[in-house]
Amino acid sequence: MALKATIYKADLNIANMDVHQYGDYQLTMALHPSETIERLMVRILAFARYADEALEFTKDLFETDEPALWQKDLTGQLINWIEVGCPDEDKVKKASARCQQVAVVAYGSNVDDWYKRSSKLKTLKNVQVWKLSTATTEAIQQLCERTMQLQLNVMDGEWTLIGDQAQAVIEWEQLQ
Template identity: 85%
Template structure:
């Protein structure tokens, strides 16, 4: 019998004073049996970085041609494509030809090696590559609960994610 996904719910309140973005988002995420808590929480941070009402999680672990998150316009055209992890360079190149904005939120101890190996990404003007530090991905796991109340505060480039039991300083490194 196949294992089923575990459902997580997060009420995410964002107060980003740097760009004057304020909002409340009710997120429902499915944790696939092969997925880690670390990746689940990175997906929430990716959502927070690019949050809009139209941004949505996809079935990226089931559908290999989908990103972790995407945003479509009213006509159904892709506007934003967001990958989490260390995606294949060809997948990112294909997405960059289909969307106005493409982003990769990379994490783990082999990000530098992956980025060096995928040098063609540097030629794509509509692709951003962000790296989360290992300390960040370790700390955010302590915030994970089946039902989460999360507050994200951003001021002067400093990101703090606060949960019921802990908080984490979020360190972003922009590679591209």
């Protein structure tokens, strides 16, 4: 019998004073049996960076042609395509031809090598690549619970994610 996904829920409150964006989002995510808590929490950060009511989590580990998150307009056209991790550059290139905006939120010890080898990415004008520090991904795992209350504060470029038991400073580096 196949293992089933575990459901996680997060109430995410965002107060981004840098761009005057404020919102409350009720997120429901499935943790695939092969997925780590680290990746689950990175998906929450990816949502927070591009937060919008129309932004949705997808079945990316079940459906290989889908990203971690996407946003569609009212006609069903893709607007935003957001990958998490170090995706295949051909997949990102294909997405950049289909969407207005493509983003990659990369994490892990292989990010720098992956980005150096991804020469096609550097030619794509509508692609952003963000790198999360190892300290960040270690800290955000401490905030994970099956039901989470999370507060994200952004001020003067500093991101702080606060949970019930701990908080994490989020360190972003824009590679592209």
